[in-house]
Amino acid sequence: MLRARIIPCLDVRHGRTVKGVQFQNVEDAGDPVSLGLRYAEDGADELVWLDIVATVEDTAVQVEQIGRLRAGLKIPLTVGGGVRTLSDMEALLYHGADKVSINSAALANPALIEEGAKRWGSQCVVVAVDARLVSGEYQVFSHGGRQAAGRELGAWLREAESRGAGEFLLTSIDHDGRQAGYDLSMLDYARSVTQRPIIASGGAGTIEHLAQAFDRGHTTVLLASLLHRGQLTVGTIKATLAQRGYPIRLVDRRVRAAEGGQGEYRS
Amino acid sequence: MKVAVVPLHAGNLGSLTASLRRLGHTVNIWETGSDVSGTDWVVFPGVGAMREVTADLDRRNLLEPLTRMRQDGQRFLGICLGMQLWFDEAEEGGRGLGWVSGSVPRLTAPVLPHIGWNDWQATGSTPAWLKRYEGECFYFVHSYRVAPRDARHIAGLTTYGEVFPSIVIDRGFIGTQFHPELSGEVGQALLHDLLQHVS
Numbered sequence: 001m002l003r004a005r006i007i008p009c010l011d012v013r014h015g016r017t018v019k020g021v022q023f024q025n026v027e028d029a030g031d032p033v034s035l036g037l038r039y040a041e042d043g044a045d046e047l048v049w050l051d052i053v054a055t056v057e058d059t060a061v062q063v064e065q066i067g068r069l070r071a072g073l074k075i076p077l078t079v080g081g082g083v084r085t086l087s088d089m090e091a092l093l094y095h096g097a098d099k100v101s102i103n104s105a106a107l108a109n110p111a112l113i114e115e116g117a118k119r120w121g122s123q124c125v126v127v128a129v130d131a132r133l134v135s136g137e138y139q140v141f142s143h144g145g146r147q148a149a150g151r152e153l154g155a156w157l158r159e160a161e162s163r164g165a166g167e168f169l170l171t172s173i174d175h176d177g178r179q180a181g182y183d184l185s186m187l188d189y190a191r192s193v194t195q196r197p198i199i200a201s202g203g204a205g206t207i208e209h210l211a212q213a214f215d216r217g218h219t220t221v222l223l224a225s226l227l228h229r230g231q232l233t234v235g236t237i238k239a240t241l242a243q244r245g246y247p248i249r250l251v252d253r254r255v256r257a258a259e260g261g262q263g264e265y266r267s
Numbered sequence: 268m269k270v271a272v273v274p275l276h277a278g279n280l281g282s283l284t285a286s287l288r289r290l291g292h293t294v295n296i297w298e299t300g301s302d303v304s305g306t307d308w309v310v311f312p313g314v315g316a317m318r319e320v321t322a323d324l325d326r327r328n329l330l331e332p333l334t335r336m337r338q339d340g341q342r343f344l345g346i347c348l349g350m351q352l353w354f355d356e357a358e359e360g361g362r363g364l365g366w367v368s369g370s371v372p373r374l375t376a377p378v379l380p381h382i383g384w385n386d387w388q389a390t391g392s393t394p395a396w397l398k399r400y401e402g403e404c405f406y407f408v409h410s411y412r413v414a415p416r417d418a419r420h421i422a423g424l425t426t427y428g429e430v431f432p433s434i435v436i437d438r439g440f441i442g443t444q445f446h447p448e449l450s451g452e453v454g455q456a457l458l459h460d461l462l463q464h465v466s
Contacts, residue, residue, distance in 0.1 A: 002427055003384040003404055040451070045384055070281050071289075076406060076449045077282075096281035098449065120279070121348075123380055123408045166380060166408075197382045219383070249384040249404045251451065 003249040004241070005220040006210070007199060008039040008227050008234060009048045012081070015061045018052070019177070019228040030228075033069045039227070040075050042234040043251040047073070048169065048199075048222060050101065050128075051081030052144065059088075063095040070096025078126050078169075089116050093124065101169055103128040104142040107149045107156075110163055117164025126199075127165040129156060131186065132173040138186055145173040153186070154193040161194050168194065169222065172202040177225055179205025182213045191218065207232065207240050214246050268307040268462060271295045273329060275312065275320055275348060283312050283346070286448035290459050300328025308342050308462060309333070311349025313408075313446050320352050321362050337366055343440045344461065347409055350435060350442025354413055367437050369415040376428025380410040385445070387423040387433045396464055397422060397434070403453045405445035407433075412444065 010017050010032045017032045036047050049069075051062055059082070066079060079092045080101025089100045106113050106127050116125045130145045131138045131153045138153035149156070157168060170190050172183030182203045190198050200213050201222035210221050226232055235251075242248040270292045272280055284294045287310075297303060324330040337343065345353055351371045357363040363371065374381055384404040393401070401423075412431035415421055423434030425444065435442040441461060447454040 001385065002381070005383045067281075070285050073282075074286065074449070074451045074455055076408075076446075093279035094281070096279070096285065098279060098282055119276070122410075123382075124279070167382060195377065195379055197378055197380070 001247055002219065003045070003247045004210075004214055005045040005199075006043075006234060006238060006248075007046045007048055007220065007222050008036075008044050009050060009201070009222045009224040010036055011224060012049060012051045012062070012065075013053045015065060017228065019225045033065050036069050036077075037072050039234055040073055041251075043238050043249070044075060044234050045249060046076040046078065048101070049077065049079045049081075049097075051079075053082070059091070063091055066092065066097060067095045080126065080128055080169075086112070086115055086119065089120070089124075093120060099124050099126045099167070101126040101128045103130065104147075106160065107140065107142045107151065110159060113160055113163040113165055117166070122164045122166035125165055126167045126169055127160045128169040128171070129153065129160075130171045130173050133186075138189060141173060145171075145176075153190065157190055157194045157196075161196050165196055167197045167199065169199045169201055171222075175203030176201070178203060179209075179225060181205065181209040182218075182221070184212060184216055184218075187213065187218050188216060207237055210237065210241060211244065211246065214241075268292050269295065269305070270308045270310055270462070271297050271303075271306040272310045272312055273297045273324075273333070275352070276323065280312055282446075283310070283448045286455060286458060289455065290462070292462070297329065298327065300332055303329070303332045306341075308344055309336065311343065311345040311352060313347025313349050319361065320357060321364060324364075334364075337440075340439055345435075345440065345442035346446055346448070347444060350444060351411060351413055353435075353440065353442060354415070367413075367415060367420060367435065367440070367442075368417060369413060369420075371411050371413055374410055374412045374428060374431065380408055381427040382408045384450075385425050385427060385433075387425045387445075390421050390424060392419050392436060393422045393434070394436070394464070396460055397457075400453065400457050400460075403457075405433075405443070405447065405450040405454055405457075407445045409444060413442070 012032045076098045078099040079097035083102045084105045130141045140149040140151040142149045175183045199220045238248045353367045354363045354369045355365045389401045420437045421432040422436040425433035433444040447458040
């Protein structure tokens, strides 16, 4: 049986993890490489790394950090933020990202999805979508949620899917950073229009919020401020959900990897 | 051990090579036929685009030496797409290497690709060393599955929408539909054990 996926998000700016409320008022939350490894050790099912500024100078820092994270990381890593071209995607994949997330660039140039999927396979291309309700319709926004993209959510998901998106990272702009629960109505709607997996993002504040998403059949959730502020750990969240009967992958503390060919697997 | 990795187009090998290096192995990347040398294992990684893979390997002068190595009993590991390409036909009707008899149909499930952590069950063909990992979760990402003609080649089964083979073993060849290199500590341990065994 497929397990629920619980994915910590590292929002990175100038090489440091930050957390903002509704894409604004960011605060420092530490070194992304050590934080990412800690999440993984604690049972994260994947990691998402989003560079929220990604200037040219930051790109060099970013690929160096991603290389360091990859050397120690044993779970999948998605990297995004400021990805504009195929060569941006290539640099991230080459330095150890398993998937690349594209957002504004995909809206400006949807052919980028196709080109990426053709070159590396759909599984490498995550299309990140920021949306919120505007006059009764879910509208897509670009540039960190600031600019209306002029596209309705369902239409964009369908187009991106047909162009080769392997997965969606769907953020509710209204719910993001508020810790009042995921935007379940938006998620339900997105689920009804695409066959691709959807990572629910924006709004997790309690374990109950995750349970609510799982109860509605959503299997994959992104966590950010909840973890950065140290309110809960990945391990606590997963143990609690497992106790409540949700399908959770638990990291067995007795299992030790065979590092350097020395160890032994004990079950 | 010496482990050769054969890239299937310009994909990301970072997770796989990092995983093999953590286990203390020497990794060589075989881009073309001139890179081929003696090795303990040849690994077909799980990333890349499947189309025209046979023609691509041929263009890179790898098809002939790899085919000869297969006949000479070389040990091979195929991960995800790297396992699928061993079969007669590749996904979407492309031609596979034909080293294992069978096809590669699309997975039947409401949400595709199958992305995430899933467990597996042993079969009558599962060797003892592998059985210790039965029921553990590994990381999957795929839309196609393999369908070996000979059921004895199926060493593990997983359920997502339908039951499909997640581990295939055939004379010196072992293939996993999941990615051990992305499967945490358990994946790392399985990869370690796998490379110790002549399957």
